[in-house]
Amino acid sequence: MSAKTELTGVDLNEEQQELAAMVREFAEEVVAPQAYEADRSHTLNLGVVRQMGEMGLFGLPFSEEYGGQGGDYLALGLAIEGLARVDQSLAITLEAGVSLGAMPIYRFGTEAQKQEHLPALLAGEALAGFGLTEPEAGSDAGATRTTARLEGGEWVLNGSKQFITNSGTDITRFVTMTAVTGETDGRKEISTIIVPNGTPGFTVEPAYDKVGWNASDTHPLTLQDVRVPEDNLLGERGRGFKNFLSILDEGRIAIAALATGAAEGCLEAAVDYAGKRTVFGSALSTRQNAQFTLARMRARVHTARLAWHHAARLRDAGRPFAEEAAIAKLVSSEAAMDNARDATQIFGGNGFMNEYPVARHYRDSKILEIGEGTTEVQLLVIARSLGLAG
Structure with missing residues (x-):
């Protein structure tokens, strides 16, 4: 699946498309080759984190005044999604570093706190x-x-x-x-x-x-x-509890972007494998049941991406977005888990081997239905937006 195909169905300007393509290239050339060993050894590769900082990824949604890139949450989501295709661990390092590490300082800190902490955080020199x-x-x-x-x-x-x-x-x-x-x-x-x-x-x-x-x-x-x-x-x-709830609303958009990237990574791997795997004399991809599975996986990626893009655009426009963020996290986290399961099934026995990315996605994706608000919490937020009491 090409970068062009990846962006089909979403409205990105030229700058956003360049960002997505840049992160995708970095993910494939730098992040993916180290992902298996980092997972096996339970080691965060700080060298790669530094490179992410040099690319400006940690500063994307912050003003240039503090060393940021002057971008928005949609830009951050594009970067997180691109990383999550090949390595959810590094994607969550970026997501948490921005949404949970730097953003509270940026949103609620005094000027002295911002000057002290933000430059290093936005440069990826500190977490x-x-x-x-x-x-x-x-x-x-x-x-x-x-x-x-x-x-x-x-x-x-x-x-x-x-x-x-x-x-x-x-x-x-x-x-x-x-x-x-x-x-x-x-x-x-x-x-x-x-x-x-x-x-x-x-x-x-x-x-x-x-x-x-x-x-x-x-x-x-x-x-x-x-x-x-x-x-x-x-x-x-x-006001700490209330302030952190607003931080979590934003973080759910970022997690939704991460889950979308994971779902797409599973789809891409499954499409490639199905085309190469021969079963009873023909490629697995020629079997209708495999085609239907891959088609459903594609539909999940598309729906998840539209959901988090919509929530991010609302947030960036200064409009209410809590319900949309909850919907995006709900839809995308389930898409990631469902696609991981289906991709593992397409891979068969190989899908149970950690050397294959789909096995790592299968283990990684479950937390997406738990962290930064469980599935049940998202359903509660959505229910309350419908005026349902309880």
Whole structure:
């Protein structure tokens, strides 16, 4: 499937098409050759991350004032989609580095915080994490138990976080933590606080042994009497939960783009394999059942891409997009999982071998129905947009 075919059915201008083509070439020539070994060894290739930074990918949706590219969320999605075709781990490294690492600083930080943190983050020279999920607070993020109290001009944090991406690399600068900072009218006051890596009491625990995204950096975190300056508060006190919900809305568009790329990677691999695989004297691709499977896979990619493009354009136009982002994540994550399953079936026994990309996509894609809001959460968002109470 050519780059031209890849872009069929979407309305991209010349600059956007050039970006998509550039990332696609980089993915095939640089990312794909290292993907198997990085997955096997559970190692994030920081050399490739640096190259992504040099290409300007981490700065795509940010203003030039802080070292960004002056682009938008659609541009970011195109880059993430292009990477995810061949390596979801590097795609999520970019997605989390932008949506969860730099974007909270850009959206809610003081000018001093922006000047201090954004240049390195947007250049891909540093990464940051988003410390929201806890052992007892996943989809129910309001159940946050990590606490932060003011004492002598410092925040003192205690608690734990889990499943935090980009939190323990050699270039991770900080993790922005949600924490309970008080109580208002009987409800938790949740704020967000920047906690630099290496702060005494802040422990990045050993990396998880995961089913997929093995080359993505993911750790549990422990905070024991961690002290940071009062000025490390990010945004207005008590608005941390609301602010992070808006960040998650945007992140769902990026995850939808990633899932679309994964679904397309499975389609491309399956089409190629079916054309080469001989079964009972003829190519597998000549069998109608295989053709119908591949046709359904193509339809899923097309639908997923239209969904995330629509949500991204709404976001970039400053219009409400939460429902559309939820729809895009729902449709695309299911497309990625369904295409991974169908591609593995097309490959037969070879699809069960990790040396083939479809096996990696099969393991990687399940998390797309869980991370940054489960399928059930997306359905809840959509149901609420219909006026359904519950």
